[in-house]
Amino acid sequence: MTLTKCSVTTDVIGSIGTTVQERGMTTQEFKDAFDQMPEGIKTYLNDTLTVEIDKRSLNAKTDNYTVVADDLNETITMTGTKTVTLPLITTTGFGAGFRCRISNVGTGTVTVAATSTDTIAGAASVSLAPKKSIEVVADAAGVWAVLGFDFTELISTHTGKAVSRNTGGTRDISVAGTQTIALPFRAKNIRINVEINGTQKASWGSCDADLNQSCMMMLPPGNISGSGSSAILLNDGAGNQVTGTITAIDDTSITITWAKTGSPTGTAVLFINATTH
Amino acid sequence: MNIVAINQSTNKVFESQSYQETDEKEAITAAITADAESSGIEVEISEMTDEEFQAAISG
Numbered sequence: 001m002t003l004t005k006c007s008v009t010t011d012v013i014g015s016i017g018t019t020v021q022e023r024g025m026t027t028q029e030f031k032d033a034f035d036q037m038p039e040g041i042k043t044y045l046n047d048t049l050t051v052e053i054d055k056r057s058l059n060a061k062t063d064n065y066t067v068v069a070d071d072l073n074e075t076i077t078m079t080g081t082k083t084v085t086l087p088l089i090t091t092t093g094f095g096a097g098f099r100c101r102i103s104n105v106g107t108g109t110v111t112v113a114a115t116s117t118d119t120i121a122g123a124a125s126v127s128l129a130p131k132k133s134i135e136v137v138a139d140a141a142g143v144w145a146v147l148g149f150d151f152t153e154l155i156s157t158h159t160g161k162a163v164s165r166n167t168g169g170t171r172d173i174s175v176a177g178t179q180t181i182a183l184p185f186r187a188k189n190i191r192i193n194v195e196i197n198g199t200q201k202a203s204w205g206s207c208d209a210d211l212n213q214s215c216m217m218m219l220p221p222g223n224i225s226g227s228g229s230s231a232i233l234l235n236d237g238a239g240n241q242v243t244g245t246i247t248a249i250d251d252t253s254i255t256i257t258w259a260k261t262g263s264p265t266g267t268a269v270l271f272i273n274a275t276t277h
Numbered sequence: 278m279n280i281v282a283i284n285q286s287t288n289k290v291f292e293s294q295s296y297q298e299t300d301e302k303e304a305i306t307a308a309i310t311a312d313a314e315s316s317g318i319e320v321e322i323s324e325m326t327d328e329e330f331q332a333a334i335s336g
């Protein structure tokens with residue numbers, strides 16, 4: 001996108017002539033005319049230029065796209081398994097120093113391809129996995145350099161402070177279905193202790209961010225068993241059993257899917273410790 | 278404090294969750310309400326102290 005040029009008249013004094021009086025102007029009229037130039041520049045810097053920079057928006061594409069000169073310093077967002085073509089660096093409007101960002105905001109794979117003998121990161125093209133972004137910069141030798149941003153790697157390797165939340169809840173285990181536990185963050189590890197209220201029939205389990213989960217169940221007086229596929233396993237000792245599987249983790253909650261065998265009754269009392277970092 | 282959903286058919290606690298901050302109430306209430314709807318159960322949502330809640334699930 002090209003910014004609007006400043007169109008202020010800069011020859012005010014020259015237009016007026018040798019003296020104000022020769023132009024038949026009053027002193028005030030001269031001051032007003034003279035002030036037009038700085039006022040115009042001020043308006044351009046404070047209003048026109050600022051607004052045009054602020055309003056630079058994403059260039060959203062859902063089909064194959066060829067980068068144009070107006071994409072200079074812009075961000076092109078791509079949705080779908082599509083190709084973004086970079087024209088020859090020698091194309092008018094491009095040249096050394098041209099740069100733009102390309103972001104794959106969809107779920108497909110985006111191919112960023114150079115043209116003809118130009119290369120990008122030493123190859124004819126590069127692939128962008130979902131949620132990945134790159135910035136390409138042209139040099140004078142037909143090479144597009146890539147400045148990459150791997151947000152997945154950034155997230156997986158960061159060393160931020162750990163945060164935890166303890167919360168409690170209950171569930172009528174006679175009813176199968178889903179239970180949503182609200183949390184103030186996306187949990188990476190969940191530890192969950194459940195007891196059928198008023199009994200010692202209990203379960204201790206855990207689940208990670210990839211929904212790998214398991215648990216150990218205690219059925220008094222001394223029976224212990226477990227599950228490698230659910231975070232909760234409860235048995236009433238009469239052949240009735242209930243499992244609680246964590247089936248979703250998002251930024252605001254976890255979802256427990258309750259399933260039953262037989263006709264379990266009672267209230268499951270849950271104590272949940274969720275952590276992230 | 279606890280957000281508690283009472284099953285209108287059985288008058289027993291269907292589901293509940295405790296909360297620490299007042300601004301968590303809305304999200305918990307919405308989650309429990311959605312759980313009840315997905316299970317086809319009509320519930321009445323209320324807030325209870327820990328003592329009130331213990332009495333409700335023990336009753």
